[in-house]
Amino acid sequence: MNTTSQTSKSPNGLRTQATLTIVLLAVQFVLGMVTNLYFAFPDTNRPDLNWAAARSAVPTFAHIILGILLLADAIVFVVRTIRQHNRAWIFGSWAGLISIIIAIYGGVTFTTTQIDAYSLVMALGFIVTFVAYGWGLIAEGN
Numbered sequence: 001m002n003t004t005s006q007t008s009k010s011p012n013g014l015r016t017q018a019t020l021t022i023v024l025l026a027v028q029f030v031l032g033m034v035t036n037l038y039f040a041f042p043d044t045n046r047p048d049l050n051w052a053a054a055r056s057a058v059p060t061f062a063h064i065i066l067g068i069l070l071l072a073d074a075i076v077f078v079v080r081t082i083r084q085h086n087r088a089w090i091f092g093s094w095a096g097l098i099s100i101i102i103a104i105y106g107g108v109t110f111t112t113t114q115i116d117a118y119s120l121v122m123a124l125g126f127i128v129t130f131v132a133y134g135w136g137l138i139a140e141g142n
Contacts, residue, residue, distance in 0.1 A: 014080060014089055015140060018133050021073055021096070025130050028070060031063035032126070036119075047112035054111055067104055074100045074129075092136025099128035 039057045042049050054060045074097040081089040103125025110118035 014077075014084065014086060015137065017073070017077055017080070018089070018092075018137055018140075021070070021077070022130065022133050022137075024066065024070060024073070025126065025133070028063065028066050029126060031059050031066060032122070034059040035063055041111075041114055045114075050111050050114065064107070067100075067107060070129075071097075071100050071104060086140075088140035089136050092132045092139065095132035096129050096136075099125045099132060101125075103129065 035057070039060050042053050044050070054064060074093070077089075078093045078097050081093045103122045106118045106121030106123075106125055109115070110122060
């Protein structure tokens with residue numbers, strides 16, 4: 001193995017985890033788009049009925065579950081970067097975690113209120129997360 005390829009790889013798999021996270025974010029995006037295009041929440045102001053409807057639609061429920069898994073992944077990633085004192089990843093991992101929390105807040109609030117602005121908050125949180133992990137991969141490679 002040459003020296004160049006070894007120095008561009010994170011110790012203990014940070015680069016691999018970040019790459020997998022980006023792939024999962026892409027899947028999350030597709031599930032969100034399928035939900036947006038093909039799923040209609042009931043015409044009601046009752047959050048319990050909205051949550052029941054969301055759980056009954058497979059792509060929407062998968063979107064919710066994957067969001068929770070991405071949150072857990074982001075927490076683990078922050079802990080790993082701090083433990084490894086990996087400066088290239090610390091900022092990106094925190095930005096990713098915070099933006100995932102913002103996206104989840106947007107999604108939960110959108111589901112309960114059906115106010116479109118919260119769907120936008122969810123989408124913007126996703127974009128920032130995607131950019132944060134991409135930036136980390138680029139910064140870590142230098």
